[in-house]
Amino acid sequence: xxxxxxxxxxxxxxxxxxxxxxxxxxxxxxxxxxxxxxxxxxxxxxxxxxxxxxxxxxxxxxxxxxxxxxxxxxxxxxxxxxxxxxxxxxxxxxxxxxxxxxxxxxxxxxxxxxxxxxxxxxxxxxxxxxxxxxxxxxxxxxxxxxxxxxxxxxxxxxxxxxxxxxxxxxxxxxxxxxxxxxxxxxxxxxxxxxxxxxxxxxxxxxxxxxxxxxxxxxxxxxxxxxxxxxxxxxxxxxxxxxxxxxxxxxxxxxxxxxxxxxxxxxxxxxxxxxxxxxxxxxxxxxxxxxxxxxxxxxxxxxxxxxxxxxxxxxxxxxxxxxxxxxxxxxxxxxxxxxxxxxxxxxxxxxxxxxxxxxxxxxxxxxxxxxx
Amino acid sequence: xxxxxxxxxxxxxxxxxxxxxxxxxxxxxxxxxxxxxxxxxxxxxxxxxxxxxxxxxxxxxxxxxxxxxxxxxxxxxxxxxxxxxxxxxxxxxxxxxxxxxxxxxxxxxxxxxxxxxxxxxxxxxxxxxxx
Numbered sequence: 001x002x003x004x005x006x007x008x009x010x011x012x013x014x015x016x017x018x019x020x021x022x023x024x025x026x027x028x029x030x031x032x033x034x035x036x037x038x039x040x041x042x043x044x045x046x047x048x049x050x051x052x053x054x055x056x057x058x059x060x061x062x063x064x065x066x067x068x069x070x071x072x073x074x075x076x077x078x079x080x081x082x083x084x085x086x087x088x089x090x091x092x093x094x095x096x097x098x099x100x101x102x103x104x105x106x107x108x109x110x111x112x113x114x115x116x117x118x119x120x121x122x123x124x125x126x127x128x129x130x131x132x133x134x135x136x137x138x139x140x141x142x143x144x145x146x147x148x149x150x151x152x153x154x155x156x157x158x159x160x161x162x163x164x165x166x167x168x169x170x171x172x173x174x175x176x177x178x179x180x181x182x183x184x185x186x187x188x189x190x191x192x193x194x195x196x197x198x199x200x201x202x203x204x205x206x207x208x209x210x211x212x213x214x215x216x217x218x219x220x221x222x223x224x225x226x227x228x229x230x231x232x233x234x235x236x237x238x239x240x241x242x243x244x245x246x247x248x249x250x251x252x253x254x255x256x257x258x259x260x261x262x263x264x265x266x267x268x269x270x271x272x273x274x275x276x277x278x279x280x281x282x283x284x285x286x287x288x289x290x291x292x293x294x295x296x297x298x299x300x301x302x303x304x305x306x307x308x309x310x311x312x313x314x315x316x317x318x319x320x321x322x323x324x325x326x327x328x329x330x331x332x333x334x335x336x337x338x339x340x341x342x343x344x345x346x347x348x349x350x351x352x353x354x355x356x357x358x359x360x361x362x363x364x365x366x367x368x369x370x371x
Numbered sequence: 372x373x374x375x376x377x378x379x380x381x382x383x384x385x386x387x388x389x390x391x392x393x394x395x396x397x398x399x400x401x402x403x404x405x406x407x408x409x410x411x412x413x414x415x416x417x418x419x420x421x422x423x424x425x426x427x428x429x430x431x432x433x434x435x436x437x438x439x440x441x442x443x444x445x446x447x448x449x450x451x452x453x454x455x456x457x458x459x460x461x462x463x464x465x466x467x468x469x470x471x472x473x474x475x476x477x478x479x480x481x482x483x484x485x486x487x488x489x490x491x492x493x494x495x496x497x498x499x500x501x502x
Binding site: 031299323 | 410411413414432434435436437438439
Protein backbone atom coordinates (compact mmCIF):
# COMPACT_ATOMS: atom_id res chain seq x y z
CA UNK A 1 0.00 0.00 0.00
CA UNK A 2 1.24 3.47 -0.79
CA UNK A 3 0.00 6.83 0.38
CA UNK A 4 -1.49 7.71 3.73
CA UNK A 5 -3.59 5.14 5.53
CA UNK A 6 -7.35 5.41 5.28
CA UNK A 7 -9.06 6.24 8.57
CA UNK A 8 -12.50 5.05 9.63
CA UNK A 9 -14.86 7.56 11.30
CA UNK A 10 -13.89 5.89 14.59
CA UNK A 11 -10.11 6.12 14.16
CA UNK A 12 -9.75 9.13 16.45
CA UNK A 13 -11.86 7.38 19.09
CA UNK A 14 -9.58 4.33 18.91
CA UNK A 15 -6.42 6.44 19.28
CA UNK A 16 -7.93 8.33 22.21
CA UNK A 17 -8.75 5.02 23.94
CA UNK A 18 -5.33 3.39 23.76
CA UNK A 19 -6.08 1.60 20.50
CA UNK A 20 -2.82 0.31 19.05
CA UNK A 21 -3.18 1.32 15.43
CA UNK A 22 -1.71 -0.77 12.62
CA UNK A 23 -1.91 -0.82 8.84
CA UNK A 24 -4.56 -3.32 7.84
CA UNK A 25 -5.26 -3.47 4.09
CA UNK A 26 -4.40 0.22 3.80
CA UNK A 27 -6.55 1.26 6.76
CA UNK A 28 -5.36 2.47 10.15
CA UNK A 29 -7.10 -0.01 12.47
CA UNK A 30 -6.84 -0.92 16.17
CA UNK A 31 -5.24 -4.33 16.69
CA UNK A 32 -6.00 -4.12 20.43
CA UNK A 33 -6.77 -1.59 23.15
CA UNK A 34 -5.26 -3.61 25.99
CA UNK A 35 -5.25 -7.37 26.29
CA UNK A 36 -6.34 -9.38 23.24
CA UNK A 37 -7.38 -12.20 25.58
CA UNK A 38 -9.65 -9.91 27.61
CA UNK A 39 -11.21 -8.48 24.45
CA UNK A 40 -11.72 -12.04 23.21
CA UNK A 41 -13.41 -13.06 26.46
CA UNK A 42 -15.64 -9.96 26.29
CA UNK A 43 -17.10 -11.34 23.05
CA UNK A 44 -17.51 -14.86 24.44
CA UNK A 45 -18.90 -13.82 27.82
CA UNK A 46 -20.52 -10.38 27.42
CA UNK A 47 -20.32 -8.19 24.32
CA UNK A 48 -17.50 -6.85 22.16
CA UNK A 49 -17.67 -3.92 19.76
CA UNK A 50 -15.60 -4.03 16.58
CA UNK A 51 -15.09 -1.20 14.15
CA UNK A 52 -15.45 -2.97 10.81
CA UNK A 53 -15.84 0.19 8.77
CA UNK A 54 -12.84 -0.83 6.67
CA UNK A 55 -14.94 -3.59 5.08
CA UNK A 56 -16.21 -2.56 1.65
CA UNK A 57 -19.91 -1.74 1.32
CA UNK A 58 -21.09 -1.77 -2.28
CA UNK A 59 -24.69 -0.95 -3.13
CA UNK A 60 -26.22 -2.29 -6.34
CA UNK A 61 -29.44 -0.81 -7.66
CA UNK A 62 -31.42 -1.33 -10.82
CA UNK A 63 -33.49 -3.98 -12.55
CA UNK A 64 -30.36 -5.86 -13.64
CA UNK A 65 -28.72 -6.12 -10.21
CA UNK A 66 -30.22 -9.49 -9.32
CA UNK A 67 -29.12 -11.19 -12.55
CA UNK A 68 -25.65 -9.62 -12.40
CA UNK A 69 -25.07 -10.80 -8.84
CA UNK A 70 -26.43 -14.23 -9.64
CA UNK A 71 -23.78 -14.46 -12.36
CA UNK A 72 -20.99 -13.28 -10.03
CA UNK A 73 -21.77 -15.16 -6.83
CA UNK A 74 -21.47 -18.87 -6.05
CA UNK A 75 -24.63 -18.54 -3.96
CA UNK A 76 -28.05 -18.25 -5.54
CA UNK A 77 -29.24 -14.64 -5.50
CA UNK A 78 -32.38 -15.09 -7.61
CA UNK A 79 -35.27 -15.73 -5.24
CA UNK A 80 -33.61 -14.20 -2.16
CA UNK A 81 -36.46 -12.51 -0.34
CA UNK A 82 -36.10 -8.98 1.00
CA UNK A 83 -34.30 -8.98 4.33
CA UNK A 84 -32.27 -12.10 3.50
CA UNK A 85 -28.47 -12.13 3.80
CA UNK A 86 -26.21 -14.84 2.41
CA UNK A 87 -22.54 -15.69 2.71
CA UNK A 88 -21.10 -16.24 -0.74
CA UNK A 89 -17.90 -16.44 -2.71
CA UNK A 90 -16.86 -14.52 -5.78
CA UNK A 91 -14.83 -16.78 -8.06
CA UNK A 92 -12.95 -16.35 -11.29
CA UNK A 93 -13.44 -18.65 -14.30
CA UNK A 94 -10.86 -21.05 -12.87
CA UNK A 95 -12.87 -21.42 -9.67
CA UNK A 96 -10.27 -19.50 -7.66
CA UNK A 97 -11.73 -17.36 -4.89
CA UNK A 98 -11.55 -13.61 -5.52
CA UNK A 99 -13.31 -12.76 -2.27
CA UNK A 100 -15.81 -13.99 0.28
CA UNK A 101 -18.73 -11.64 0.78
CA UNK A 102 -22.09 -11.12 2.37
CA UNK A 103 -24.90 -10.24 -0.01
CA UNK A 104 -27.85 -8.41 1.53
CA UNK A 105 -31.20 -8.00 -0.18
CA UNK A 106 -32.76 -4.92 1.36
CA UNK A 107 -35.86 -2.82 1.06
CA UNK A 108 -35.31 0.88 1.11
CA UNK A 109 -37.39 2.73 3.68
CA UNK A 110 -40.61 3.48 1.78
CA UNK A 111 -38.92 2.53 -1.46
CA UNK A 112 -37.61 -0.17 -3.71
CA UNK A 113 -35.37 -3.16 -3.32
CA UNK A 114 -31.62 -3.14 -3.68
CA UNK A 115 -28.58 -5.29 -2.90
CA UNK A 116 -25.62 -4.62 -0.69
CA UNK A 117 -22.32 -6.49 -0.92
CA UNK A 118 -20.03 -6.42 2.09
CA UNK A 119 -16.54 -7.33 0.89
CA UNK A 120 -13.09 -7.61 2.45
CA UNK A 121 -11.15 -4.35 2.80
CA UNK A 122 -8.18 -5.90 1.02
CA UNK A 123 -10.34 -6.85 -1.97
CA UNK A 124 -12.61 -3.84 -2.30
CA UNK A 125 -10.95 -2.26 -5.32
CA UNK A 126 -10.50 -5.64 -6.99
CA UNK A 127 -14.18 -6.51 -6.55
CA UNK A 128 -15.41 -3.12 -7.76
CA UNK A 129 -13.28 -3.55 -10.89
CA UNK A 130 -14.46 -7.16 -11.27
CA UNK A 131 -18.14 -6.19 -11.08
CA UNK A 132 -17.60 -3.40 -13.60
CA UNK A 133 -15.74 -5.73 -15.95
CA UNK A 134 -18.56 -8.27 -15.80
CA UNK A 135 -21.37 -5.79 -16.43
CA UNK A 136 -22.94 -6.00 -19.85
CA UNK A 137 -23.92 -2.82 -21.73
CA UNK A 138 -27.65 -3.43 -21.24
CA UNK A 139 -27.46 -4.60 -17.63
CA UNK A 140 -29.02 -1.46 -16.10
CA UNK A 141 -27.22 -1.70 -12.77
CA UNK A 142 -25.90 1.18 -10.69
CA UNK A 143 -22.98 0.42 -8.41
CA UNK A 144 -22.22 2.84 -5.56
CA UNK A 145 -19.32 2.33 -3.16
CA UNK A 146 -20.66 3.44 0.24
CA UNK A 147 -17.58 2.40 2.21
CA UNK A 148 -16.41 5.91 3.04
CA UNK A 149 -19.81 7.56 3.53
CA UNK A 150 -20.86 4.97 6.14
CA UNK A 151 -19.41 3.20 9.16
CA UNK A 152 -19.97 -0.41 10.22
CA UNK A 153 -19.96 -1.65 13.79
CA UNK A 154 -20.12 -5.31 14.80
CA UNK A 155 -21.50 -6.06 18.27
CA UNK A 156 -20.92 -9.67 19.24
CA UNK A 157 -21.53 -11.81 22.30
CA UNK A 158 -24.31 -13.02 24.61
CA UNK A 159 -25.07 -9.44 25.72
CA UNK A 160 -24.75 -7.92 22.23
CA UNK A 161 -28.43 -7.62 21.36
CA UNK A 162 -29.25 -6.19 24.79
CA UNK A 163 -26.61 -3.52 24.22
CA UNK A 164 -27.99 -2.35 20.88
CA UNK A 165 -31.72 -2.78 21.36
CA UNK A 166 -32.24 0.60 23.09
CA UNK A 167 -30.85 2.51 20.09
CA UNK A 168 -32.26 0.51 17.17
CA UNK A 169 -35.75 1.35 15.88
CA UNK A 170 -36.49 -2.20 14.80
CA UNK A 171 -36.67 -5.31 16.96
CA UNK A 172 -33.12 -6.66 16.49
CA UNK A 173 -33.75 -9.61 18.77
CA UNK A 174 -36.67 -10.59 16.56
CA UNK A 175 -34.50 -10.71 13.45
CA UNK A 176 -33.66 -14.18 12.23
CA UNK A 177 -30.01 -15.20 11.88
CA UNK A 178 -28.64 -13.85 8.58
CA UNK A 179 -31.41 -11.36 8.04
CA UNK A 180 -31.32 -7.58 8.13
CA UNK A 181 -33.25 -4.44 7.45
CA UNK A 182 -33.16 -0.69 7.10
CA UNK A 183 -34.09 0.98 10.35
CA UNK A 184 -33.15 3.91 12.55
CA UNK A 185 -30.07 3.73 14.76
CA UNK A 186 -29.83 6.56 17.32
CA UNK A 187 -32.36 8.27 15.08
CA UNK A 188 -30.15 8.02 11.99
CA UNK A 189 -31.10 5.97 8.94
CA UNK A 190 -29.06 2.77 9.01
CA UNK A 191 -29.00 -0.98 8.48
CA UNK A 192 -29.13 -3.62 11.23
CA UNK A 193 -28.35 -7.27 10.55
CA UNK A 194 -28.06 -10.43 12.62
CA UNK A 195 -24.59 -11.32 11.32
CA UNK A 196 -21.02 -11.53 12.57
CA UNK A 197 -17.61 -13.12 12.37
CA UNK A 198 -16.94 -14.43 15.87
CA UNK A 199 -19.10 -17.53 16.39
CA UNK A 200 -21.28 -15.58 18.82
CA UNK A 201 -24.77 -14.21 18.47
CA UNK A 202 -24.89 -10.55 17.69
CA UNK A 203 -25.47 -7.98 15.04
CA UNK A 204 -23.79 -5.57 12.70
CA UNK A 205 -24.90 -1.98 12.22
CA UNK A 206 -24.26 0.27 9.24
CA UNK A 207 -24.71 3.97 10.00
CA UNK A 208 -23.79 7.28 8.36
CA UNK A 209 -20.09 8.05 8.90
CA UNK A 210 -21.04 11.18 10.84
CA UNK A 211 -23.06 9.14 13.37
CA UNK A 212 -20.39 6.49 14.03
CA UNK A 213 -18.93 7.84 17.27
CA UNK A 214 -22.35 8.58 18.76
CA UNK A 215 -23.62 5.07 17.97
CA UNK A 216 -20.41 3.42 19.22
CA UNK A 217 -20.47 5.28 22.52
CA UNK A 218 -24.18 4.62 23.07
CA UNK A 219 -23.70 0.87 22.60
CA UNK A 220 -20.75 0.89 25.01
CA UNK A 221 -22.84 2.78 27.55
CA UNK A 222 -25.85 0.47 27.23
CA UNK A 223 -23.62 -2.60 27.42
CA UNK A 224 -21.40 -1.34 30.22
CA UNK A 225 -23.17 -3.13 33.02
CA UNK A 226 -23.03 -6.41 31.12
CA UNK A 227 -19.29 -5.97 30.49
CA UNK A 228 -19.28 -4.73 26.89
CA UNK A 229 -15.87 -3.62 25.65
CA UNK A 230 -14.22 -2.37 22.49
CA UNK A 231 -12.17 -5.08 20.76
CA UNK A 232 -9.55 -4.87 18.05
CA UNK A 233 -8.50 -6.92 15.07
CA UNK A 234 -6.38 -9.16 17.30
CA UNK A 235 -9.42 -10.52 19.12
CA UNK A 236 -11.43 -10.56 15.90
CA UNK A 237 -8.82 -12.94 14.51
CA UNK A 238 -8.69 -15.29 17.52
CA UNK A 239 -12.50 -15.36 17.68
CA UNK A 240 -13.03 -16.17 14.00
CA UNK A 241 -10.26 -18.77 14.16
CA UNK A 242 -11.94 -20.58 17.08
CA UNK A 243 -15.16 -20.49 15.05
CA UNK A 244 -13.15 -21.87 12.06
CA UNK A 245 -14.30 -19.06 9.81
CA UNK A 246 -11.93 -18.63 6.88
CA UNK A 247 -10.07 -15.35 6.36
CA UNK A 248 -9.29 -14.07 2.90
CA UNK A 249 -5.56 -14.08 2.20
CA UNK A 250 -5.10 -17.01 4.59
CA UNK A 251 -7.59 -19.86 4.06
CA UNK A 252 -8.99 -18.27 0.90
CA UNK A 253 -6.96 -17.16 -2.12
CA UNK A 254 -7.26 -17.10 -5.88
CA UNK A 255 -5.59 -20.52 -6.02
CA UNK A 256 -8.03 -22.17 -3.60
CA UNK A 257 -11.43 -23.35 -4.82
CA UNK A 258 -14.54 -23.31 -2.60
CA UNK A 259 -14.64 -27.11 -2.35
CA UNK A 260 -11.09 -27.38 -1.01
CA UNK A 261 -11.94 -24.58 1.41
CA UNK A 262 -14.81 -26.70 2.75
CA UNK A 263 -17.35 -24.08 1.74
CA UNK A 264 -19.70 -26.34 -0.24
CA UNK A 265 -22.62 -24.75 1.60
CA UNK A 266 -21.81 -21.42 -0.06
CA UNK A 267 -21.99 -22.90 -3.57
CA UNK A 268 -25.36 -23.50 -5.24
CA UNK A 269 -24.72 -25.53 -8.39
CA UNK A 270 -28.07 -26.92 -9.62
CA UNK A 271 -29.68 -25.03 -12.47
CA UNK A 272 -27.32 -22.08 -12.26
CA UNK A 273 -24.68 -20.51 -14.42
CA UNK A 274 -22.13 -18.40 -12.58
CA UNK A 275 -18.47 -17.54 -13.03
CA UNK A 276 -16.30 -20.45 -11.97
CA UNK A 277 -19.11 -23.01 -12.00
CA UNK A 278 -17.49 -25.43 -14.43
CA UNK A 279 -14.15 -25.31 -12.62
CA UNK A 280 -15.86 -25.89 -9.26
CA UNK A 281 -17.77 -28.87 -10.72
CA UNK A 282 -14.46 -30.31 -11.91
CA UNK A 283 -12.85 -29.69 -8.51
CA UNK A 284 -15.59 -31.72 -6.84
CA UNK A 285 -14.42 -34.78 -8.78
CA UNK A 286 -10.70 -34.33 -8.10
CA UNK A 287 -9.78 -37.05 -5.59
CA UNK A 288 -6.45 -35.41 -4.68
CA UNK A 289 -7.66 -31.91 -3.89
CA UNK A 290 -6.37 -30.54 -0.59
CA UNK A 291 -8.72 -30.28 2.38
CA UNK A 292 -8.98 -27.52 4.98
CA UNK A 293 -8.52 -29.09 8.41
CA UNK A 294 -8.38 -28.00 12.02
CA UNK A 295 -5.34 -28.86 14.14
CA UNK A 296 -4.98 -28.87 17.91
CA UNK A 297 -1.51 -28.94 19.45
CA UNK A 298 -0.25 -29.72 22.93
CA UNK A 299 1.76 -27.29 25.01
CA UNK A 300 1.61 -23.58 24.48
CA UNK A 301 3.63 -22.86 21.32
CA UNK A 302 1.29 -21.87 18.51
CA UNK A 303 1.56 -23.20 14.98
CA UNK A 304 1.49 -20.03 12.92
CA UNK A 305 0.86 -19.11 9.30
CA UNK A 306 3.20 -20.79 6.78
CA UNK A 307 4.62 -23.31 9.24
CA UNK A 308 5.04 -26.68 7.45
CA UNK A 309 2.58 -29.48 8.28
CA UNK A 310 4.03 -33.00 8.29
CA UNK A 311 2.56 -36.44 7.89
CA UNK A 312 4.90 -39.38 8.58
CA UNK A 313 7.85 -36.90 8.62
CA UNK A 314 6.98 -35.63 5.15
CA UNK A 315 5.82 -32.07 4.50
CA UNK A 316 2.25 -32.32 3.20
CA UNK A 317 0.96 -28.78 3.60
CA UNK A 318 1.19 -25.59 5.58
CA UNK A 319 -0.63 -23.72 8.28
CA UNK A 320 -2.88 -20.92 6.97
CA UNK A 321 -3.81 -19.41 10.37
CA UNK A 322 -2.83 -20.34 13.89
CA UNK A 323 -2.92 -18.91 17.36
CA UNK A 324 -3.12 -19.76 21.02
CA UNK A 325 -6.86 -20.17 21.63
CA UNK A 326 -7.95 -18.02 24.59
CA UNK A 327 -11.10 -20.12 25.07
CA UNK A 328 -9.59 -23.60 24.77
CA UNK A 329 -6.22 -22.52 26.24
CA UNK A 330 -4.28 -24.50 23.69
CA UNK A 331 -2.78 -23.84 20.28
CA UNK A 332 -5.18 -24.19 17.34
CA UNK A 333 -4.54 -23.88 13.63
CA UNK A 334 -6.07 -24.40 10.23
CA UNK A 335 -4.14 -25.92 7.34
CA UNK A 336 -4.55 -27.46 3.91
CA UNK A 337 -3.48 -31.12 3.66
CA UNK A 338 -4.00 -33.97 1.17
CA UNK A 339 -7.28 -35.89 1.68
CA UNK A 340 -5.54 -38.98 3.09
CA UNK A 341 -4.17 -36.81 5.94
CA UNK A 342 -7.48 -35.05 6.61
CA UNK A 343 -9.70 -37.48 8.56
CA UNK A 344 -10.49 -36.48 12.14
CA UNK A 345 -8.12 -38.12 14.57
CA UNK A 346 -5.17 -38.23 12.15
CA UNK A 347 -1.88 -37.56 13.93
CA UNK A 348 0.02 -34.92 11.98
CA UNK A 349 2.86 -32.66 13.08
CA UNK A 350 3.86 -29.03 12.65
CA UNK A 351 7.40 -27.73 12.29
CA UNK A 352 7.47 -24.89 14.81
CA UNK A 353 10.70 -23.07 14.05
CA UNK A 354 12.68 -26.28 13.88
CA UNK A 355 10.84 -28.26 16.56
CA UNK A 356 8.43 -30.94 15.34
CA UNK A 357 5.30 -30.78 17.47
CA UNK A 358 2.45 -33.32 17.21
CA UNK A 359 -0.85 -31.94 15.92
CA UNK A 360 -4.18 -33.73 15.92
CA UNK A 361 -6.78 -33.27 13.17
CA UNK A 362 -10.04 -32.28 14.87
CA UNK A 363 -13.57 -31.51 13.77
CA UNK A 364 -14.21 -27.85 12.93
CA UNK A 365 -15.20 -25.49 14.43
CA UNK A 366 -12.91 -25.52 17.45
CA UNK A 367 -15.54 -23.60 19.38
CA UNK A 368 -19.32 -23.67 19.15
CA UNK A 369 -21.36 -21.39 21.36
CA UNK A 370 -23.63 -23.06 23.89
CA UNK A 371 -27.15 -23.08 22.47
CA UNK B 372 9.07 3.57 35.55
CA UNK B 373 12.38 2.84 33.80
CA UNK B 374 15.02 2.00 36.44
CA UNK B 375 17.96 4.39 36.22
CA UNK B 376 20.59 1.85 37.33
CA UNK B 377 20.14 -0.44 34.32
CA UNK B 378 21.34 -0.36 30.73
CA UNK B 379 19.04 -1.04 27.80
CA UNK B 380 19.34 -2.57 24.34
CA UNK B 381 17.54 -1.26 21.28
CA UNK B 382 15.70 -4.62 21.21
CA UNK B 383 14.17 -3.85 24.67
CA UNK B 384 16.30 -6.07 26.92
CA UNK B 385 17.60 -4.56 30.15
CA UNK B 386 21.00 -5.34 31.69
CA UNK B 387 22.18 -5.08 35.30
CA UNK B 388 25.95 -5.23 35.61
CA UNK B 389 27.47 -6.55 38.86
CA UNK B 390 30.78 -7.95 40.05
CA UNK B 391 30.38 -11.59 41.04
CA UNK B 392 33.37 -13.68 42.07
CA UNK B 393 35.85 -11.35 40.39
CA UNK B 394 34.07 -11.21 37.04
CA UNK B 395 31.50 -8.94 35.51
CA UNK B 396 28.11 -10.59 35.28
CA UNK B 397 25.18 -9.18 33.31
CA UNK B 398 21.65 -10.00 34.49
CA UNK B 399 19.24 -9.74 31.53
CA UNK B 400 15.46 -9.33 31.23
CA UNK B 401 12.99 -7.44 29.06
CA UNK B 402 11.62 -4.00 29.83
CA UNK B 403 8.21 -3.08 31.14
CA UNK B 404 7.59 -1.30 27.81
CA UNK B 405 8.32 -4.50 25.89
CA UNK B 406 5.98 -6.53 28.10
CA UNK B 407 3.21 -3.93 27.65
CA UNK B 408 3.69 -4.09 23.90
CA UNK B 409 3.70 -7.89 23.73
CA UNK B 410 0.63 -8.45 25.97
CA UNK B 411 -1.02 -11.82 26.56
CA UNK B 412 2.17 -13.86 27.01
CA UNK B 413 1.64 -17.60 26.67
CA UNK B 414 5.08 -19.14 26.36
CA UNK B 415 8.77 -18.53 26.87
CA UNK B 416 11.86 -20.48 25.85
CA UNK B 417 15.12 -19.83 27.71
CA UNK B 418 18.57 -21.30 26.97
CA UNK B 419 20.76 -23.60 29.08
CA UNK B 420 23.56 -22.67 31.44
CA UNK B 421 26.89 -22.84 29.63
CA UNK B 422 25.62 -21.43 26.34
CA UNK B 423 28.03 -18.97 24.70
CA UNK B 424 26.41 -15.81 23.42
CA UNK B 425 27.56 -12.93 21.30
CA UNK B 426 25.98 -9.50 21.73
CA UNK B 427 22.94 -9.32 19.45
CA UNK B 428 22.56 -13.10 19.28
CA UNK B 429 19.16 -14.67 19.94
CA UNK B 430 19.03 -16.47 23.29
CA UNK B 431 15.37 -17.36 23.55
CA UNK B 432 11.86 -16.44 22.56
CA UNK B 433 8.71 -15.12 24.10
CA UNK B 434 5.34 -15.84 22.57
CA UNK B 435 2.10 -13.92 22.94
CA UNK B 436 -1.34 -14.74 21.58
CA UNK B 437 -0.52 -12.48 18.64
CA UNK B 438 3.07 -13.34 17.73
CA UNK B 439 6.46 -14.82 18.61
CA UNK B 440 9.32 -12.46 19.51
CA UNK B 441 13.01 -13.26 19.82
CA UNK B 442 15.06 -12.40 22.88
CA UNK B 443 18.52 -11.02 22.08
CA UNK B 444 21.58 -11.01 24.28
CA UNK B 445 22.78 -7.47 24.95
CA UNK B 446 26.28 -8.75 25.89
CA UNK B 447 28.95 -11.24 24.86
CA UNK B 448 29.81 -14.06 27.25
CA UNK B 449 28.73 -17.35 28.80
CA UNK B 450 25.40 -18.02 30.48
CA UNK B 451 26.03 -18.80 34.15
CA UNK B 452 22.43 -18.86 35.42
CA UNK B 453 18.91 -19.17 33.99
CA UNK B 454 15.64 -18.20 35.68
CA UNK B 455 14.13 -21.51 34.65
CA UNK B 456 11.00 -20.97 36.77
CA UNK B 457 10.03 -17.82 34.88
CA UNK B 458 8.32 -19.57 31.90
CA UNK B 459 5.94 -21.17 34.43
CA UNK B 460 4.84 -17.84 35.88
CA UNK B 461 4.66 -15.52 32.90
CA UNK B 462 1.78 -13.64 34.48
CA UNK B 463 4.22 -12.32 37.10
CA UNK B 464 6.38 -10.67 34.46
CA UNK B 465 4.06 -7.69 34.01
CA UNK B 466 4.18 -6.70 37.66
CA UNK B 467 7.85 -7.50 38.27
CA UNK B 468 9.92 -7.12 35.09
CA UNK B 469 13.17 -5.87 36.64
CA UNK B 470 13.76 -8.13 39.65
CA UNK B 471 11.77 -11.38 39.56
CA UNK B 472 11.58 -11.11 35.78
CA UNK B 473 15.29 -11.70 35.14
CA UNK B 474 15.93 -14.33 32.46
CA UNK B 475 19.63 -15.10 32.23
CA UNK B 476 22.93 -14.13 33.82
CA UNK B 477 25.90 -13.83 31.48
CA UNK B 478 29.56 -13.73 32.53
CA UNK B 479 30.81 -10.99 30.24
CA UNK B 480 33.84 -11.96 28.16
CA UNK B 481 34.02 -8.89 25.98
CA UNK B 482 33.19 -5.55 27.59
CA UNK B 483 33.15 -3.69 24.29
CA UNK B 484 29.62 -5.03 23.80
CA UNK B 485 28.43 -2.73 26.62
CA UNK B 486 29.27 0.41 24.66
CA UNK B 487 26.20 0.00 22.43
CA UNK B 488 23.73 -0.06 25.31
CA UNK B 489 21.61 2.93 26.31
CA UNK B 490 20.98 4.55 29.65
CA UNK B 491 17.41 4.88 30.96
CA UNK B 492 16.88 8.38 29.52
CA UNK B 493 17.96 7.37 26.02
CA UNK B 494 15.86 4.21 26.20
CA UNK B 495 12.77 6.17 27.30
CA UNK B 496 13.23 8.42 24.28
CA UNK B 497 13.29 5.35 22.04
CA UNK B 498 10.11 3.98 23.63
CA UNK B 499 8.34 7.32 23.26
CA UNK B 500 9.23 7.34 19.57
CA UNK B 501 7.92 3.79 19.13
CA UNK B 502 4.70 4.77 20.89
